[in-house]
Amino acid sequence: MTEFRYELLAQDGKARLGRIHTAHGVIDTPTFMPVGTAATVKGMLPENVADTGAQILLGNTYHLMLRPGAERIARLGGLHKFMNWDKPILTDSGGYQVMSLAKLRKITEEGVTFKSHIDGRKFNLTPERSMEIQHLLGSTITMAFDECTPFPATEQQARESMQMSMRWAKRSKDAFVNREGYALYGIQQGSVFENLRRESSEKLAELDLPGHSVGGLAVGEGQQIMFDTLDFCVDMLPTNKPRYLMGVGKSSDLVGAVMRGIDQFDCVLPTRSGRNAQAFTHRGTLNLKNGRHRDDDRPLDDQCGCPACTKYSRAYLHHLIKAGEILGAVLLTWHNLAYYQDLMRGMREAIAEGGMDAFARDFHAGQEGGDIDPVPIIED
Amino acid sequence: MTEFRYELLAQDGKARLGRIHTAHGVIDTPTFMPVGTAATVKGMLPENVADTGAQILLGNTYHLMLRPGAERIARLGGLHKFMNWDKPILTDSGGYQVMSLAKLRKITEEGVTFKSHIDGRKFNLTPERSMEIQHLLGSTITMAFDECTPFPATEQQARESMQMSMRWAKRSKDAFVNREGYALYGIQQGSVFENLRRESSEKLAELDLPGHSVGGLAVGEGQQIMFDTLDFCVDMLPTNKPRYLMGVGKSSDLVGAVMRGIDQFDCVLPTRSGRNAQAFTHRGTLNLKNGRHRDDDRPLDDQCGCPACTKYSRAYLHHLIKAGEILGAVLLTWHNLAYYQDLMRGMREAIAEGGMDAFARDFHAGQEGGDIDPVPIIED
Numbered sequence: 001m002t003e004f005r006y007e008l009l010a011q012d013g014k015a016r017l018g019r020i021h022t023a024h025g026v027i028d029t030p031t032f033m034p035v036g037t038a039a040t041v042k043g044m045l046p047e048n049v050a051d052t053g054a055q056i057l058l059g060n061t062y063h064l065m066l067r068p069g070a071e072r073i074a075r076l077g078g079l080h081k082f083m084n085w086d087k088p089i090l091t092d093s094g095g096y097q098v099m100s101l102a103k104l105r106k107i108t109e110e111g112v113t114f115k116s117h118i119d120g121r122k123f124n125l126t127p128e129r130s131m132e133i134q135h136l137l138g139s140t141i142t143m144a145f146d147e148c149t150p151f152p153a154t155e156q157q158a159r160e161s162m163q164m165s166m167r168w169a170k171r172s173k174d175a176f177v178n179r180e181g182y183a184l185y186g187i188q189q190g191s192v193f194e195n196l197r198r199e200s201s202e203k204l205a206e207l208d209l210p211g212h213s214v215g216g217l218a219v220g221e222g223q224q225i226m227f228d229t230l231d232f233c234v235d236m237l238p239t240n241k242p243r244y245l246m247g248v249g250k251s252s253d254l255v256g257a258v259m260r261g262i263d264q265f266d267c268v269l270p271t272r273s274g275r276n277a278q279a280f281t282h283r284g285t286l287n288l289k290n291g292r293h294r295d296d297d298r299p300l301d302d303q304c305g306c307p308a309c310t311k312y313s314r315a316y317l318h319h320l321i322k323a324g325e326i327l328g329a330v331l332l333t334w335h336n337l338a339y340y341q342d343l344m345r346g347m348r349e350a351i352a353e354g355g356m357d358a359f360a361r362d363f364h365a366g367q368e369g370g371d372i373d374p375v376p377i378i379e380d
Numbered sequence: 381m382t383e384f385r386y387e388l389l390a391q392d393g394k395a396r397l398g399r400i401h402t403a404h405g406v407i408d409t410p411t412f413m414p415v416g417t418a419a420t421v422k423g424m425l426p427e428n429v430a431d432t433g434a435q436i437l438l439g440n441t442y443h444l445m446l447r448p449g450a451e452r453i454a455r456l457g458g459l460h461k462f463m464n465w466d467k468p469i470l471t472d473s474g475g476y477q478v479m480s481l482a483k484l485r486k487i488t489e490e491g492v493t494f495k496s497h498i499d500g501r502k503f504n505l506t507p508e509r510s511m512e513i514q515h516l517l518g519s520t521i522t523m524a525f526d527e528c529t530p531f532p533a534t535e536q537q538a539r540e541s542m543q544m545s546m547r548w549a550k551r552s553k554d555a556f557v558n559r560e561g562y563a564l565y566g567i568q569q570g571s572v573f574e575n576l577r578r579e580s581s582e583k584l585a586e587l588d589l590p591g592h593s594v595g596g597l598a599v600g601e602g603q604q605i606m607f608d609t610l611d612f613c614v615d616m617l618p619t620n621k622p623r624y625l626m627g628v629g630k631s632s633d634l635v636g637a638v639m640r641g642i643d644q645f646d647c648v649l650p651t652r653s654g655r656n657a658q659a660f661t662h663r664g665t666l667n668l669k670n671g672r673h674r675d676d677d678r679p680l681d682d683q684c685g686c687p688a689c690t691k692y693s694r695a696y697l698h699h700l701i702k703a704g705e706i707l708g709a710v711l712l713t714w715h716n717l718a719y720y721q722d723l724m725r726g727m728r729e730a731i732a733e734g735g736m737d738a739f740a741r742d743f744h745a746g747q748e749g750g751d752i753d754p755v756p757i758i759e760d
């Protein structure tokens with residue numbers, strides 16, 4: 001069996017090249033985790049997600065506990081088998097999505113009660129139940145149960161919320177049943193307040209967990225405030241353990257956060273945007289619904305090796321989207337996931353060579369340069 | 381270059397094992413052609429359609445002429461390149477779908493005028509324009525422009541309709557620009573009337589086209605009347621050319637029609653049903669939406685080698701469908717296409733061995749035997 005551990009391979013400024021060893025294999029970091037909310041990365045076969053370079057997926061405890069149910073997934077052999085993905089899986093604790101999706105939520109020190117947004121059934125979620133669910137799912141990386149402090153919050157609100165999350169982190173650790181190669185991550189809270197982030201980090205240090213995430217960011221504060229907060233809060237976490245920034249983000253967020261010491265990311269952006277005709281490229285964001293692509297036989301992104309870019313024209317992708325065809329969503333999702341993985345691979349190579357600053361400059365120049373010039377449209 | 385030709389390899393009763401040689405490769409017959417209406421087999425990558433064993437796709441002239449437009453596809457290199465499918469493509473003439481989908485249709489001897497169901501734009505379609513469109517698309521097999529006689533029709537109505545279709549067949553032949561390895565098929569009409577089917581066949585014989593289809597069936601007459609009609613009308617077509625039954629059908633239709641001498645089929649059933657939670661198996665039709673599958677860790681069909689059956693449980697497929705996930709539609713479409721191709725392969729092997737009667741008996745016994753017994757449902 002493999003012990004769960006983080007291996008730091010190289011550093012360039014604050015950016016870290018590393019490797020996380022787990023029971024389900026190795027994760028090269030910095031890494032981006034595609035989101036497989038309901039035991040599927042929407043529109044993708046898992047082997048094709050792996051083809052893009054993904055080494056770990058995220059699953060959503062909230063969705064899975066409601067449907068098909070954690071006990072059912074456990075009976076069916078666990079989430080890995082259920083969804084045919086044998087690499088690492090990280091599950092969130094459910095708390096964040098209860099607050100954003102469920103009805104009639106009520107938070108107490110004990111935990112949270114709510115009604116399902118699917119059928120109105122009543123559920124409760126506590127640190128103990130969240131650990132049990134994630135155990136039933138067989139998650140490689142379990143997240144501690146926390147409250148994601150909303151933004152903006154006063155210092156007093158942020159303190160109370162963070163302190164409850166730290167009490168819940170302790171209860172999460174007590175309830176977590178460890179297996180070799182599996183891990184429980186603690187979540188740092190404290191909103192944008194340096195003193196609270198420090199207090200949170202000190203509480204987490206007492207628990208000596210094998211990994212950490214930065215919580216309470218990417219909740220509407222904007223990139224500048226997020227970066228300003230990362231500038232101080234990441235350094236408060238141990239350097240010998242992975243650091244995960246939850247729910248982030250745009251490609252420029254990833255580059256900026258890696259340069260501030262983050263190792264792991266997840267976000268619905270590449271998959272959700274793919275279903276909405278948006279494609280991310282090294283020349284910025286394209287909307288394939290736009291008529292400018294109608295007669296364009298060039299690839300979406302000539303630097304990308306994904307099927308959308310190597311086997312089809314922009315005109316075809318545009319056609320699929322105008323016709324409402326499933327394949328349009330599939331191909332753009334595939335491309336966006338490939339683009340994100342290429343971006344992470346590029347950053348890993350840059351860190352290894354000490355070239356992260358140059359990489360970031362090239363990245364921003366590409367984004368600002370914008371798309372290639374359109375071809376003339378011919379109306380028949 | 382390859383000459384377009386049909387090679388008869390074996391016969392068992394009226395069932396024929398053969399091969400169609402085309403500019404885009406060989407088609408083993410009897411064959412089933414998945415429908416790629418709008419330049420995509422809905423929900424599938426073309427390479428995965430090929431993985432199921434498909435050797436030829438059908439494209440719809442009506443849909444493609446409206447969007448993205450035949451001239452546009454021609455400028456983009458033709459339909460094969462546009463949709464990344466290098467094997468044979470058959471396109472219908474557009475006539476049938478104008479009558480079932482377009483608005484304000486008006487038929488005259490010249491052809492048909494109509495308004496697009498997408499944006500109301502006005503179009504006309506004549507034998508000459510249908511040939512031109514199919515040429516622009518680069519179809520391997522072009523269908524003559526015809527009127528699909530509705531069912532029921534009086535003998536007089538059926539005669540007038542058939543005779544106009546035969547005049548249109550002559551105009552189609554005159555307008556068709558041949559290329560080596562490509563073909564124009566004539567369409568036999570005459571509804572359920574033996575004398576009219578004979579008259580239609582004699583008119584077609586004068587044109588000496590390289591293939592034929594049986595038109596005007598599978599339009600609501602039911603399987604028994606369809607089989608009764610096939611019993612006499614297929615024999616009227618030349619034995620040295622392929623015979624295609626348009627828009628058919630259910631698996632039992634395919635078995636019955638092969639035993640009546642049909643070589644080619646197309647139908648939206650496997651793809652459309654796949655998007656509606658229906659799966660076809662050698663034990664009959666299943667609805668994966670049904671709660672009986674909720675805790676069932678067995679494969680959809682243990683005799684099928686497709687990804688839906690080899691990598692996932694019925695419980696997972698059921699979950700995807702209940703959650704409205706794209707992957708549910710994708711996997712069931714894939715399975716249904718694989719089932720159809722397996723069925724055709726089974727028939728080809730049976731004909732080669734002279735065992736078509738036994739194959740049909742086994743097929744019907746399997747369908748009537750029904751699904752495996754359900755597993756108990758556990759409510760958590």
Ligand SMILES: [Zn+2]
Nearest residue numbers: 304306309335
């Ligand atoms: Zn791409």
Ligand SMILES: [Zn+2]
Nearest residue numbers: 684686689715
């Ligand atoms: Zn299957």
